[in-house]
Amino acid sequence: MTISGGGDFPASLLLVGAGRMGSALLQGWLKLGLDPGGVHVLDPAPSPELQAFCTTVGVKLGVPATPPEVLVLAIKPQTLASAAPALVSLAAPTTLVISILAGKTLKTLADHLPSAGAFVRAMPNLPAAIGAGITGAVADPAVTPEQKRKADALLAAGGRVEWLGDEDLIDAVTAVSGSGPAYVFYLAECLAEAGIVEGLPPAVAERLARATIEGAGALLAALPEVAAAKLRADVTSPGGTTEAALAELKGGDALPKLIARAVAAARKRAQQLSG
Structure with missing residues (x-):
């Protein structure tokens, strides 16, 4: 509530x-x-x-x-x-x-x-x-x-x-939203590093990654009635660049499984801190 x-x-x-x-x-x-x-x-x-x-x-x-x-x-x-x-x-x-x-x-x-x-x-x-x-x-x-x-x-x-x-x-809350900002910051790091690998100047890659995450978060906040999955689908044109990227992230449920393991590890650590 x-x-x-x-x-x-x-x-x-x-x-x-x-x-x-x-x-x-x-x-x-x-x-x-x-x-x-x-x-x-x-x-x-x-x-x-x-x-x-x-x-x-x-x-x-x-x-x-x-x-x-x-x-x-x-x-x-x-x-x-x-x-x-x-x-x-x-x-x-x-x-x-x-x-x-x-x-x-x-x-x-x-x-x-x-x-x-x-x-x-x-x-x-x-x-x-x-x-x-x-x-x-x-x-x-x-x-x-x-x-x-x-x-x-x-x-x-x-x-x-x-x-x-x-x-x-509460331990699940700790694992999802308590620790969650660090996951997002790490995503920004990884996105910027990937941009550098693709030839972008480091400062440009950093700005692009940060602004992308800031904008995506702002859009989520501005449209609370729209599911994140719907927003993702709206960005994903059939046969386009985003679909190609998501195929890598979702291949074999790679990203969902990784996120699930990360959240489970954080919840387990929260439980270990009890007592």
Whole structure:
């Protein structure tokens, strides 16, 4: 179910971890009206850029005096166990914990932060940095409708939100959309390299590959009612150049099988990160 943007921002929020994704979410929240005076950022090694940003916008670096309304976990999944003891006192029964840690289940989160009242597990992706991302999310039964609205408002700052009824689907979300931008970037690399092999100057090949993927993505966004398969068919003239290229990509289901293996490997790794 897609909600995307309903509800108000919380009055107090603690962001734990301000790396690329955490910082992107923070900037999105502030742009959409989150009061910086109610925000604390806790990062083990804040960069000079992060310190300057927080000072400029009025966000506090460090531990809040009282548990926040919402605690967002944006640290590396592997560091949860070591970071959790310092966070237990910051997660009150009234605190909603939102985790974007790949592989970490709702049960694992509750085991590490037993004092928290409710949990949301989410998986955004890198385009959230420009408000063009998509996030898969699942709420535990203790999450109230008001808390879910607040979680949705925070997650929607990075783009669309898909709420799932089954937590088991989150690892598949991680494999498809969480890791997915890297697949597209790699396609751009490969397309540019192929162009160079065919004689294009490297800079031209790079621009052609990037613009092609940008344009194709924009067309997908502009025509949400049209299936990707239909758009592909529209570009593929019988007996033409595109058909010849697709015959290579689809021969023996080469590309579909490769993509399926890649997504399965990412899902498996997400499962290995649990616990």
